[in-house]
Amino acid sequence: MRVALLGGTGDIGEGMALRWARDTDHEIVIGSRNAEKGESRAADYRDRLSERGVDTDVSGTDNANAAAGSRIVVASVPPAYAADTIEAVRDDLAEEAIVVSPAVAMARDETGFHYDTPEAGSVAETVAAVTPDEVPVVSAFQNLAAGALTDLDRELDLDVVVSGDDADAKGVLMELAEEIEGLRALDAGALANSAEIESITPLLINLAMNNDGMHDLGVRFQ
Amino acid sequence: MRVALLGGTGDIGEGMALRWARDTDHEIVIGSRNAEKGESRAADYRDRLSERGVDTDVSGTDNANAAAGSRIVVASVPPAYAADTIEAVRDDLAEEAIVVSPAVAMARDETGFHYDTPEAGSVAETVAAVTPDEVPVVSAFQNLAAGALTDLDRELDLDVVVSGDDADAKGVLMELAEEIEGLRALDAGALANSAEIESITPLLINLAMNNDGMHDLGVRFQ
Ligand SMILES: C[C@@H](OP(=O)(O)OC[C@@H](O)[C@@H](O)[C@@H](O)Cn1c2nc(=O)[nH]c(=O)c-2cc2ccc(O)cc21)C(=O)N[C@@H](CCC(=O)N[C@@H](CCC(=O)O)C(=O)O)C(=O)O
Ligand SMILES: C[C@@H](OP(=O)(O)OC[C@@H](O)[C@@H](O)[C@@H](O)Cn1c2nc(=O)[nH]c(=O)c-2cc2ccc(O)cc21)C(=O)N[C@@H](CCC(=O)N[C@@H](CCC(=O)O)C(=O)O)C(=O)O
Ligand SMILES: NC(=O)c1ccc[n+]([C@@H]2O[C@H](COP(=O)([O-])OP(=O)(O)OC[C@H]3O[C@@H](n4cnc5c(N)ncnc54)[C@H](OP(=O)(O)O)[C@@H]3O)[C@@H](O)[C@H]2O)c1
Ligand SMILES: NC(=O)c1ccc[n+]([C@@H]2O[C@H](COP(=O)([O-])OP(=O)(O)OC[C@H]3O[C@@H](n4cnc5c(N)ncnc54)[C@H](OP(=O)(O)O)[C@@H]3O)[C@@H](O)[C@H]2O)c1
Numbered sequence: 265m266r267v268a269l270l271g272g273t274g275d276i277g278e279g280m281a282l283r284w285a286r287d288t289d290h291e292i293v294i295g296s297r298n299a300e301k302g303e304s305r306a307a308d309y310r311d312r313l314s315e316r317g318v319d320t321d322v323s324g325t326d327n328a329n330a331a332a333g334s335r336i337v338v339a340s341v342p343p344a345y346a347a348d349t350i351e352a353v354r355d356d357l358a359e360e361a362i363v364v365s366p367a368v369a370m371a372r373d374e375t376g377f378h379y380d381t382p383e384a385g386s387v388a389e390t391v392a393a394v395t396p397d398e399v400p401v402v403s404a405f406q407n408l409a410a411g412a413l414t415d416l417d418r419e420l421d422l423d424v425v426v427s428g429d430d431a432d433a434k435g436v437l438m439e440l441a442e443e444i445e446g447l448r449a450l451d452a453g454a455l456a457n458s459a460e461i462e463s464i465t466p467l468l469i470n471l472a473m474n475n476d477g478m479h480d481l482g483v484r485f486q
Numbered sequence: 487m488r489v490a491l492l493g494g495t496g497d498i499g500e501g502m503a504l505r506w507a508r509d510t511d512h513e514i515v516i517g518s519r520n521a522e523k524g525e526s527r528a529a530d531y532r533d534r535l536s537e538r539g540v541d542t543d544v545s546g547t548d549n550a551n552a553a554a555g556s557r558i559v560v561a562s563v564p565p566a567y568a569a570d571t572i573e574a575v576r577d578d579l580a581e582e583a584i585v586v587s588p589a590v591a592m593a594r595d596e597t598g599f600h601y602d603t604p605e606a607g608s609v610a611e612t613v614a615a616v617t618p619d620e621v622p623v624v625s626a627f628q629n630l631a632a633g634a635l636t637d638l639d640r641e642l643d644l645d646v647v648v649s650g651d652d653a654d655a656k657g658v659l660m661e662l663a664e665e666i667e668g669l670r671a672l673d674a675g676a677l678a679n680s681a682e683i684e685s686i687t688p689l690l691i692n693l694a695m696n697n698d699g700m701h702d703l704g705v706r707f708q
Contacts, residue, residue, distance in 0.1 A: 373678075375676035375679060376674075376678070378679070378682070379681070379682060422708070450700075452598075453597060453696045456598070457597060457598050457689070459600070459601070459685075463685040463686075464686060464689075466679075471707055475672050475673055481707045481708065482707070483708075484705070484707075486704060
């Protein structure tokens, strides 16, 4: 399966690229606004995995070329640019594409981080509003810390909460999430339930700030 | 320590009363709008623990008498009545009282449960607005299922996320939470961070509705 990480040059893109490349045989494509930056970051990820003896299929290009022909298209860019980034590749999306939103809108004040509710209800719904109707949008990965994914020596035992209105697309994404060692995917129902998933992220950061020894937290439901 | 559960006749009050009575030596007082109902529910909790060979200090009365003289006053009533219930006992609160808000405002529609943000930002802040300034309010216990607490054979391995603006009060509450076997208390910072704690609850219910074999979920951060 071809998996595109738009803005995969950034923190969460790096973490997801490294984990998918290490743990699966999927073709991972790093997208960037700048094709050369995409290529050079992909080369860096490949080199780091190769040092660990893992041969991987990671390449880099611009966002449009990354999206084209990919089954999975992850909008791994800051929340304010997630909708624009998907809108810019609308016409490049494959017929079977699934758009994935890992973004969280947060604001910080003197008391801590807070969920900054977008007008559409959640970032995922903001992205869905600009995605072609026939392309399903799945919300996922908001509660995984880039730092935890990027540290390949860190063993994960975490949940990925997934929501979306297309059951098949959600199933594909849940399987793909579970191919990363130590992740369990849980179904939170409709895309309209994404706000409560996104809202956990500011809490994770508040918890890391207020409890000794906790860093790069994730969540587990039991 | 005297711990009052206002509306402790209900689901979460039952669960917390049973766990605290079983696992600690604190005096547990069940409050109700109706003193006789409070007494009879307290007798029921005592009997069930006594059948398990646990001798406990659980009594029942009306909410005002429960609040009077209690160090901990938990507003374990539906969210719409939490502020009124605390307002009604304002003058009964002990000098050292700590008010605890476990309430979650939720709405249900065809897609699932959603957090129904109160005007003050969270239920805990709604409660704080009617609590005397000198009495600290702590937000906690929103993510524990009544069903999990009430089933005394169920072993817990869950987090209680606590927020509040008074560090000492928060410390007292965190210790009290951890006296229940299997609970770990985590500090989420200021009371203004309560919305993100409360928001997890509708997600817990959505997850239980959408994933086979999951019931009465709680959460763990790692
Ligand atoms: C300031 C902060 O680093 P930062 O790169 O700004 O990262 C802050 C956050 O953005 C980062 O923690 C994000 O992962 C937070 N975060 C999210 N942040 C977001 O902005 N958006 C998200 O959607 C998001 C999701 C998320 C999910 C789970 C989770 O646990 C965290 C999440 C930090 O903790 N820095 C460390 C040091 C980092 C550093 O540079 N370390 C050095 C040396 C470390 C040392 O001195 O020991 C190094 O790595 O070489 C510090 O200040 O102590
Ligand atoms: C319908 C529902 O029961 P209910 O009493 O209405 O409870 C629904 C929810 O209110 C209840 O699950 C709450 O705990 C949900 N909930 C909260 N609900 C709230 O309203 N407010 C909260 O703040 C809240 C917090 C919370 C935190 C964590 C969590 O996991 C759940 C939380 C349910 O699941 N019923 C079961 C059966 C329940 C039942 O009656 N069982 C029978 C027989 C069971 C059988 O047939 O096997 C029995 O116990 O005797 C069902 O429909 O299958
Ligand atoms: N950091 C985390 O721990 C974490 C965890 C879970 C989810 N997330 C979510 O994942 C998303 C990305 O987070 P991140 O931390 O990886 O962010 P980031 O590193 O700050 O940015 C990711 C990439 O976005 C691109 N970008 C920056 N500005 C842009 C713009 N104006 N328009 C289009 N693209 C732009 C950049 O790629 P190019 O310069 O190559 O185009 C950048 O490398 C966010 O929505 C965040 O909420 C983050
Ligand atoms: N259920 C859960 O799993 C759970 C978990 C965590 C947190 N919570 C939170 O805990 C609180 C209580 O939940 P619950 O499920 O225990 O509720 P509940 O069983 O429906 O009600 C609790 C008690 O509230 C009292 N009450 C009802 N209507 C009232 C009114 N109009 N004014 C004042 N008191 C009233 C009743 O006591 P009397 O008739 O004896 O006065 C009732 O027994 C809620 O805020 C909920 O969000 C619930």
